[in-house]
Amino acid sequence: MNAEIVAVGTELLLGQIANTNGAYLAQKLAEIGVNVYYQTVVGDNPDRLESVLKTAEKRSDLILTIGGLGPTEDDLTKQIVAHHLGEPLVIDNDAKAKIDQYGAKLSNNLKQALKIQNAISLTNHNGFAVGDLYLNQHGTSYVLLPGPPSECLMMIDRELMPQLKKLGNQNRVFKSRVLRFAGIGESQLVTDIADLIDHQDNPTIAPYAKLAEVTLRVTASAADEAAADALIQKTVDKILARDGRYFYGYGDDNSLAKVVVNQLIDRQLSVTAAESLTAGEFQSTIGSVPGVSAVFPGGFVTYANEAKQRLLEIPAEVIASHGVVSEATAIWMAKQAKLKMKTDIAVSFTGVAGPDELEDQPAGTVWIGIAYRDEDPQAYLYHFTNGRQQIRARSVLTGLDLIRQRLATN
Amino acid sequence: MNAEIVAVGTELLLGQIANTNGAYLAQKLAEIGVNVYYQTVVGDNPDRLESVLKTAEKRSDLILTIGGLGPTEDDLTKQIVAHHLGEPLVIDNDAKAKIDQYGAKLSNNLKQALKIQNAISLTNHNGFAVGDLYLNQHGTSYVLLPGPPSECLMMIDRELMPQLKKLGNQNRVFKSRVLRFAGIGESQLVTDIADLIDHQDNPTIAPYAKLAEVTLRVTASAADEAAADALIQKTVDKILARDGRYFYGYGDDNSLAKVVVNQLIDRQLSVTAAESLTAGEFQSTIGSVPGVSAVFPGGFVTYANEAKQRLLEIPAEVIASHGVVSEATAIWMAKQAKLKMKTDIAVSFTGVAGPDELEDQPAGTVWIGIAYRDEDPQAYLYHFTNGRQQIRARSVLTGLDLIRQRLATN
Numbered sequence: 081m082n083a084e085i086v087a088v089g090t091e092l093l094l095g096q097i098a099n100t101n102g103a104y105l106a107q108k109l110a111e112i113g114v115n116v117y118y119q120t121v122v123g124d125n126p127d128r129l130e131s132v133l134k135t136a137e138k139r140s141d142l143i144l145t146i147g148g149l150g151p152t153e154d155d156l157t158k159q160i161v162a163h164h165l166g167e168p169l170v171i172d173n174d175a176k177a178k179i180d181q182y183g184a185k186l187s188n189n190l191k192q193a194l195k196i197q198n199a200i201s202l203t204n205h206n207g208f209a210v211g212d213l214y215l216n217q218h219g220t221s222y223v224l225l226p227g228p229p230s231e232c233l234m235m236i237d238r239e240l241m242p243q244l245k246k247l248g249n250q251n252r253v254f255k256s257r258v259l260r261f262a263g264i265g266e267s268q269l270v271t272d273i274a275d276l277i278d279h280q281d282n283p284t285i286a287p288y289a290k291l292a293e294v295t296l297r298v299t300a301s302a303a304d305e306a307a308a309d310a311l312i313q314k315t316v317d318k319i320l321a322r323d324g325r326y327f328y329g330y331g332d333d334n335s336l337a338k339v340v341v342n343q344l345i346d347r348q349l350s351v352t353a354a355e356s357l358t359a360g361e362f363q364s365t366i367g368s369v370p371g372v373s374a375v376f377p378g379g380f381v382t383y384a385n386e387a388k389q390r391l392l393e394i395p396a397e398v399i400a401s402h403g404v405v406s407e408a409t410a411i412w413m414a415k416q417a418k419l420k421m422k423t424d425i426a427v428s429f430t431g432v433a434g435p436d437e438l439e440d441q442p443a444g445t446v447w448i449g450i451a452y453r454d455e456d457p458q459a460y461l462y463h464f465t466n467g468r469q470q471i472r473a474r475s476v477l478t479g480l481d482l483i484r485q486r487l488a489t490n
Numbered sequence: 491m492n493a494e495i496v497a498v499g500t501e502l503l504l505g506q507i508a509n510t511n512g513a514y515l516a517q518k519l520a521e522i523g524v525n526v527y528y529q530t531v532v533g534d535n536p537d538r539l540e541s542v543l544k545t546a547e548k549r550s551d552l553i554l555t556i557g558g559l560g561p562t563e564d565d566l567t568k569q570i571v572a573h574h575l576g577e578p579l580v581i582d583n584d585a586k587a588k589i590d591q592y593g594a595k596l597s598n599n600l601k602q603a604l605k606i607q608n609a610i611s612l613t614n615h616n617g618f619a620v621g622d623l624y625l626n627q628h629g630t631s632y633v634l635l636p637g638p639p640s641e642c643l644m645m646i647d648r649e650l651m652p653q654l655k656k657l658g659n660q661n662r663v664f665k666s667r668v669l670r671f672a673g674i675g676e677s678q679l680v681t682d683i684a685d686l687i688d689h690q691d692n693p694t695i696a697p698y699a700k701l702a703e704v705t706l707r708v709t710a711s712a713a714d715e716a717a718a719d720a721l722i723q724k725t726v727d728k729i730l731a732r733d734g735r736y737f738y739g740y741g742d743d744n745s746l747a748k749v750v751v752n753q754l755i756d757r758q759l760s761v762t763a764a765e766s767l768t769a770g771e772f773q774s775t776i777g778s779v780p781g782v783s784a785v786f787p788g789g790f791v792t793y794a795n796e797a798k799q800r801l802l803e804i805p806a807e808v809i810a811s812h813g814v815v816s817e818a819t820a821i822w823m824a825k826q827a828k829l830k831m832k833t834d835i836a837v838s839f840t841g842v843a844g845p846d847e848l849e850d851q852p853a854g855t856v857w858i859g860i861a862y863r864d865e866d867p868q869a870y871l872y873h874f875t876n877g878r879q880q881i882r883a884r885s886v887l888t889g890l891d892l893i894r895q896r897l898a899t900n
Contacts, residue, residue, distance in 0.1 A: 093526055095516030096698050098508045102531075106505030116503055117538055121512075121529035128527055135545055230876075288506050353791075359777025360770025363791045367769025368879060370845055378797035380788065381763075381773045387788030387831070391801075421797070435780055469778060 083109055083116050084140035086132055088147040088157050089227055090123040101146045101225070101232045108236055112245055112254045113301055114142070124154040133164055137220045147227030149209035151189050158212065161222055162196045165214065169194040172201045175210040182208075196224070202239040207231040213243055255308040256299035259316065262336050262481045264326040266294045272322050276315065283315045293336065293477065328484055336480045341369040341376075343487050349424040351483070352379040354392055354417035356404070357433040357446065359383055362476045377421055382413070392416040403439045405431055410449035410459035418451040425486075426451045427479045428459075434468045443468070446475050450482050493519055493526050494550035496542055498557040498567050499637055500533040511556045511642045515635070518646055522655055523664045523711055524552070534564040543574055547630045557637030559619035561599050568622070571632055572606045575624065579604040582611045585620040592618075606634075612649040617641040623653055665718040666709035669726065672746050672891045674736040676704045682732050686725065693725045701883055703746065738894055746890045751779040751786075753897050759834040761893070762789040764802055764827035766814070767843040767856065769793055772886045787831055792823070802826040813849045815841055820859035820869035828861040835896075836861045837889045838869075843878045853878070856885050860892050 085102045092099055099121060106116045118140070122132045129148075136143050148157030162169050175193035192209040195201050202211030204226060212224040223240060225232050261269060270277065270287050273296075277285050283300035296319065300311035320327055329339040344351055353362045360381045366372050382388040385399050394412045402408035413428030427450050434443025444464040451457035462478060464471040495512045502509055509531055516526045528549070532542045539558075546553045558567030572579050585603035602619040605611050612621030614636060622634040633650060635642050671679060676699035680687065683706075687695050693710035706729065710721035730737055739749040754761055763772045770791045776782050792798040795809050804822045812818035823838030837860050844853025854874040861867035872888060874881040 091698070092513075093516060093529060094520045094696070095513035095518075095526075096696065098510045098513040099529075100508045103502075103505035103508040106503060108505075110504045116505075117533060117535075118542070119503060119509075119531035123527060125527075131549075132528070139541075286504075286506065355770070357777075358774065359782075359786075360765070360773035360789075360791060361777070363770035364768065364774045364882075367767075367771070367791075367793070367843075368882070370878060372769075373793055376769075377794035378790065378792040378801065379770075380801075381770060381777075381791065382788040383777070383783055384787035390830075391788065391790075420800075433777075468780060472774075472778070 081114050081142055082140045083114050083142040083144060084136045085116060085119040086129075086136060086143060086145045087119070087121045087227075088124065088129060088145055089121075090154075092121045092147070093123045101227070101229055104233055105144060105146065105225070105236055108241055109144075109244075111256050111299060112241070113252070114244065124148060124156065126156055126160055129157065129160050130164060133161070140220060142221045142223065144223040144225065146225045146232055149192065149211070149224060149226045151191055151208075155191070158194060158196065158224055161212075161214075161224060165196065165216075165222070167197045167199075167214075170197045171195075172210045174201070174203070175208065179208050196222075199224075200243065202235050202243075204231055205234045205238060211235050211239065213240065215247070252301050252303070253305050253308050254299065254301045255305060255312060256297055257312050257316065257330060258332050258334075259296045259298065259319065259327060260329050260331070260334060260336075260339075261294045261296070261323065261326040262328050262477065262484070264294065264323060269294050269296070269323055269326070273319055276318060283311050285315065285319075325488075328481075336477060336484065337365045338369050340480045340483050340487075341366050341372050343484070344375045344425075345371060347487070348375070349487075350375045350377065350421075351425045351427070352377065352417050352421035352423045353426060353479075354380045354382055354388075354413040354428045356382055356388070356413070356428075356430040358429045358472050358475050358479075361472055362427060362429060362479050365476050365480070377423065379421060379426075380417055388413065392420065403441075405439055405441050405445055405447060407447055407459045407461070410447035411451075411457045414449035414451040414457045414459070418457075424453055425483060427483065429475050429479060431462075431471070431475065433471050444471050446471065446478075448475065448479050448482060450479075450486060452486055491524050491552055492550045493524050493552040493554060494546045495526060495529040496539075496546060496553060496555045497529070497531045497637075498534065498539060498555055499531075500564075502531045502557070503533040511635070511637070511639055514643055515554060515556065515646055518651055519554075519654075521664055521666050521709065522651070523662070524654070534558060534566065536566055536570055539567065539570050540574060543571070550630060552631045552633065554633040554635065556635045556642055559602065559621070559634060559636045561601050561618075565601070568604060568606065568634055571622075571624075571634060575606065575626075575632070577607045577609075577624075580607045581605075582620045584611070584613070585618065589618050606632075609634075610653065612645050612653075614641050615644045615648060621645050621649065623650065625657070662711050662713065663715050663718050664709065664711045665715060665722060666707055667722050667726065667740060668742050668744075669706045669708065669729065669737060670739050670741070670744060670746075670749075671704045671706070671733065671736040672738050672887060672894070674704065674733060675699075679704050679706070679733055679736070683729055686728060693721050695725065695729075701880065701887065703887065735898075738891075746887055746894065747775045748779050750890045750893050750897075751776050751782050753894070754785040754835075755781060757897070758785070759897075760785045760787065760831075761835045761837070762787065762827050762831035762833045763836060763889070764790045764792055764798075764823040764838045766792055766798070766823070766838075766840040768839040768882050768885050768889075771882055772837060772839060772889050775886050775890070787833065789831060789836075790827055798823065802830065813851075815849055815851050815855055815857060817857055817859075817869045817871070820857035821861075821867045822859075824859035824861035824867045824869070828867075834863055835893060837893065839885050839889060841872075841881070841885065843881050845878060854881050856881065856888075858885065858889050858892060860889075860896060862896050 172195040199212040199214040214222040302308035418426035431446030432438040449459040582605040609622040609624040624632040712718035828836035841856030842848040859869040
């Protein structure tokens, strides 16, 4: 099945927002083996939208539109597709009941309960505008999705994908698993498994690099789930045999912070931090994980030297003789933070976020300390690049990875 | 001039990355009055790329491609456009000299020095692949840009836009100014200036909402810069007469954190924070602004009640009798943080990030305290929504806005 995504909205066309809905939908379609060969963005203009649909019909079996289902005059996607298909719009009673219940006072809202006759309704769990799946056995099928990301993504996951999986090749299942790595660059990982990637067929392997993280998506198709799982597992085993020490977890909706915090919760190990250049970003990052309060009592942001002395009681002469960006200061920060918060683990960050140098050391010079229970605290030196925000973010991820590595050794 | 953006790359098509280059280019073109009516994404496939170009030529005067200029076999954009135009590819000597100097050892690199005959070369300041501007007075003109964002954005800013401005309507300049607001929602702001938006012509007004922030872009065209500025100023005056108290600054590359930190630096007022639910995110946010060390010595992350007592010496009975999510606790946190760090200002955050309730209060219940010099500290109650990360992020922005408002009153 050849699919094409058409995103509708002047704010997309003018570049005020990026087409992240389209990227998400394309990913989900790829996972079930639906090929997307084209994506188009067009404004809220009836003639141009219709001309885009005509071009798309010549080359695609399935057209998925995003946007233009709302209550305003600009929202015309459903009207144009219905007209193009020669089908009337009819009221979807469930959507109307929801609008009557919550949205009666808003003008024009009833428009959002309209669906194309003969289409399957796609429920909107985060809004009023109902979506459509219009199947056309002898021509192009249509899917209509709402534009707001919270509505669109939920409708894709909970309504559209289950329908498409049912429709798809009934004798074939597609499954995929995402492997997440930290502490290794994309180019190194791809080099390590180059032969697997070069000869990929089923499963396929798709690498993707983010800030200080790399993921691999392994996708297999087979006659049933168990067979697909077995294919995936065989490839995963080969990958982990080579780079398993950098692997930290599975899943799209996962992160190094989640994995580390959940390991700490499982093992009942508490954590704190003393942050200089990162200014609270490490603590804020672990704070993003629900349940972290069980292992994280709080910690210190010690930006100025005086704060390091006052809050952590680091002797002034340590900083004076070794410098604030130094192994000794990083070790003292971790040691004192752990002592003061009475935790099992403390991490410390001291370095040069930039743009200016500090103590003659260039931006990106970072010492990260770790104190673990009764062991001697250690500190490690890094040289990060690419500006202030990247230097801080990579420091935080590296601090998380140091904890992960330490937990892996016992 | 009608323009169309064609982004080339299988990783875009599969949704592995979003088309942020396209969004940026569309914004820049809008600023100089070039209309973009279509954007298309197509994979690294010669036939499909050529068919997209044919469709685009029928409806656009200028086609701008992004991607496919690199050294690998997949990179074919230049070859296909050249073939389509009936022009040969020739060596760009400057680009070749750069490759000879730095990249001689890499195979295939010379391919990146090719340009379309009769095109104006666009220098690549962050890479090897040269860009093209091919002007066609009697047909469609072409621009070819590289895919990596660091190369693409720099080439747009430093090479393409100056060329297009020269070419554009020589008697017309386009200017735009972005106004930034906090503490007011998009719908309220748009309602307040509905008559200005409805009757917009020159200047135009484009609203855009982000998390707890709204921006308005005011764009004017005129015979010269001074005339465009005067038109913009007249509209800006009208907008600020209505909602000036929510206005905090100008510019695309600006933020509430930048404005507040720079005000603090200008007025030599120091700041600290005591953070519970935000877990360091406020401090990390001000830490992102270069130069903040002049006014920010550090602060506290007091996630657990015990940390509030130990680090801030808040009496246990305050929390026991009022609750941790309370006006009294927020006030004590701000007061004690200010005292301990000896700053002019302290902000405190205590609330329910969720997903679970706390002290029978729902997720989103947040008290933000502010202590300013010798004044009595105050705390304010908010009810935020949309999940843990949004609740924390809106808390941080609201804390910044409380400081901004306090500074505005004297």
